[in-house]
Amino acid sequence: MDVPSPPADAPPLVVDIDGTLTDESRAVDPRVFPVLHEWPAPVVVATGKSMPYPVALCDFVGIETVVIAENGGVVLVGRDTLRIEGDRAAADAVAAAYREAGYDLGWGEADLVNRWRETEVAVSLDSPLEPLADIAAEHGLEVVDTGFAYHVKSPAITKGTGLEAVAEELDLAPADFAAVGDSENDAATFERAGLSIAVANADETALAAAEYVTDARYADGFLEAVERIGTAR
Template identity: 55%
Template sequence: MVPPLALDIDGTLTTSTGRIDPRVFELLPAWDAPIVFATGKAFPYPVALAHFLGRDEHVIAENGGVTHVAGETTILGDPDAAWAVVEAFRERGGEIGWGDGDTVNRWRETEVALSIDADEALLREVAAAAGGDVEVVDTGYAFHVKSPAVSKGRGLRRAADLLEIEPGSFVAIGDSENDVSTFGVAGESYAVANADAAAREAADVVLAESYMDGTAGVLADLRARRGDDE
């Protein structure tokens, strides 16, 4: 049988321009094992993706701040601490960077995401002054101000427990430092070629192909492996 999957979204299921690759709708609906979508995006995004794929809504959102698996939702993290850091950042001239009508954070429950164009040095300085209550994670698409007590990896352990699956049976695919904890939980881990240095260092395999090209190749190999086993 094919293994359960823990899949990042941005940079992993997308094209280089940030669009969902259409192969997602060819390859994932019929995958005959659980799929957990693990992302830094707010809760509604992975739920919507699972819904339109016809998959069970097994998701880890906000870098582990929100999990929804087997119908059970768990919210972790301290959004007040994250917002306090962001407000201090703004008082010192920093900008969140999304402009008016910020939909990036509108439905975010446990953290704050800032544009990748935000002043990283200032943001990290302000976060460090918070004394360990928050951390800044660079996903390549945004800077996430979040509780260090939550991660995608911890979310995957919880998901595996609720699904009654061994965490080590999962195959994880991702592209950035927020996937490192997921790679540490899954039995196999793959970093697509566009992955950052942290993800590449943590993965079992660094793929030769980028974005969904790399992910599609892994899925094909896993199916072929199943055929060999049968």
């Protein structure tokens, strides 16, 4: 697919990373870099990953650092406004109980997936879900399947609440944004954004919540979504 130019009157954009800006192997497609760099309105990178990942993406793309990380648990606008909400202690208790029950988080000893997390714990999709969900519920938490990992998190915190916080900091409304994503954790963003687009590889929850669904998958779907955003204005 050819790389489209962002619409001159493009709205603020909130975009997921894994499965949306990437290929099937989760490598970021380099064709998205100029699109994000040239976007004429604020770009929010919203992800289930811990904060260093989206911050690095913003830095390397050359856009202002506006980030929703850990499924809304961490919100960073610029270098001075940082909001951290969630219950990492409860998530750690869930992880400890899960291990005591004979299960493993699945990331190896270095555990680079959780090393920098501040509000939740992520568990490999190769680990059993049912006992994890049961233990999380005992601690008042939920488990969200992002397609990359099972995230043990506060049910009150979502990418949608993160978008509300970012919009407030930018003196915008959530409905001012166009949102593009692929996963269950993007549905809360879709519900608040003025325009929501799921790429074709999205899960059933995201597909049901989106206003539009692209024909193309992964980063090709994002590039198609850019064209859709232009025609929807």
